[in-house]
Amino acid sequence: GQSLEQPSEVTAVEGAIVQINCTYQTSGFYGLSWYQQHDGGAPTFLSYNALDGLEETGRFSSFLSRSDSYGYLLLQELQMKDSASYFCAVRSLHSGSARQLTFGSGTQLTVLP
Amino acid sequence: DTGVSQDPRHKITKRGQNVTFRCDPISEHNRLYWYRQTLGQGPEFLTYFQNEAQLEKSRLLSDRFSAERPKGSFSTLEIQRTEQGDSAMYLCASRPLSVARPKGANEKLFFGSGTQLSVL
Numbered sequence: 001g002q003s004l005e006q007p008s009e010v011t012a013v014e015g016a017i018v019q020i021n022c023t024y025q026t027s028g029f030y031g032l033s034w035y036q037q038h039d040g041g042a043p044t045f046l047s048y049n050a051l052d053g054l055e056e057t058g059r060f061s062s063f064l065s066r067s068d069s070y071g072y073l074l075l076q077e078l079q080m081k082d083s084a085s086y087f088c089a090v091r092s093l094h095s096g097s098a099r100q101l102t103f104g105s106g107t108q109l110t111v112l113p
Numbered sequence: 114d115t116g117v118s119q120d121p122r123h124k125i126t127k128r129g130q131n132v133t134f135r136c137d138p139i140s141e142h143n144r145l146y147w148y149r150q151t152l153g154q155g156p157e158f159l160t161y162f163q164n165e166a167q168l169e170k171s172r173l174l175s176d177r178f179s180a181e182r183p184k185g186s187f188s189t190l191e192i193q194r195t196e197q198g199d200s201a202m203y204l205c206a207s208r209p210l211s212v213a214r215p216k217g218a219n220e221k222l223f224f225g226s227g228t229q230l231s232v233l
Contacts (some may be wrong), residue, residue: 008153033220042117042204042224043156087155091220099169100146101222103155 002026004088004104011110012078020073020107022088029090032064032071033101038084046073046086075109083111115139117225119205125231126195133191134228138207145188146222147180148204149173156204156224162188195232202227 004024012018022032031050035043049055049064049071061074075082085106092102118137126132138145143164148156159178161169164185174180177195182188192199206222 004155031220040226042226043206043222044224045221048220089155089220099144099161099163100158100171101156101220102158105153106155 002029002090002092002102004090004102006086006088006104006107008105009108009110011112013112014078014080016078017074017076018078018109020075020086020109022071022073022104024069024071024088024090024104026069026090026092026102028093030093031090032062033089033091034060034062034073035087035089035103036084037087037106043087078111080111080113083109085109117205117207117223119203119225119228121228122226123229123231125233127233128195128197130195131191131193132195132230133189134203134205134230136188136190136205136225138186138188138205139209139223140186142207142209142223143185144208144210145182146206147188147190148206148224150202150204150227151200159190159203192230195230197232200230200232202229 033048034046037043047062054063059076064071085108087103087106089101089103120135145162147159150156158171160180162182165182177193180190204227206224211219
C-alpha cells in the first residue's frame with residue numbers, strides 16, 4: 001500500500017514563498033500529484049511530477065526526489081486566495097490498485113495579510 | 114466542459130435510512146471515481162468505473178455500499194442502513210481515456226463539489 005505524510009498546517013504572509021512537503025512510502029508509483037481544495041470546494045489538480053526534478057507552472061512549482069521518497073509544492077508570491085488545503089497523491093504501479101489515486105491527509109495553508 | 118456535477122449537495126438522514134447520490138461526469142470522460150472525505154483528511158478511494166464496468170472497489174466499501182454506472186454516463190452511489198460513521202463528503206471524479214500527452218494528463222482527476230452526508 002501507500003502512505004503519504006504532510007504537515008497539517010502552514011501559515012505564511014501575503015507575498016511570501018511557502019514550501020509544503022510530502023514524504024511517502026510506496027512500493028512503486030507512477031508519479032506525485034498535487035491538488036488544491038478550498039473550503040467547501042472540489043479538489044483541483046495543480047501539478048504532476050513523473051520524474052525527479054522541478055516542474056514549474058506559474059507561481060507554483062513541484063519537486064520530486066524518488067531516491068529520498070520526498071516531494072514538495074512551492075508556492076511563490078502568495079496571495080490571499082491561495083489559502084486552501086493542499087494534498088499530495090500517488091497512483092500505484094500495482095495492477096490491483098493502479099487506477100486509484102491515494103491522497104495524503106492534506107496541509108491547510110493560511111495566508112495572512 | 115461543464116464540469117462534474119453531483120446531486121444533492123447536502124443530505125441529512127437518520128441512522129438506518131438508505132441514501133442515494135448521483136454523479137454526472139464530464140461528458141467525454143469514460144473513467145469515473147467515487148471518493149469519501151472526512152474533515153481534515155484527504156479523499157479516500159471507494160470505487161472506480163471504466164465506462165459501465167466497475168473495475169476496482171476499496172476494502173472501505175462495505176456491503177452496505179453499492180455503486181452503479183448503468184450506461185457508462187452518470188453514476189449512483191447508494192448507502193443502505195446508514196450509520197453515523199458514514200457521515201462524510203462523498204466526492205465523484207472523472208477523467209478521459211488514457212492519453213500520452215500532455216504529461217500528467219492521466220493523473221488529472223476532475224472532481225465534483227461533493228455530497229455532504231450527515232447521519233443523525
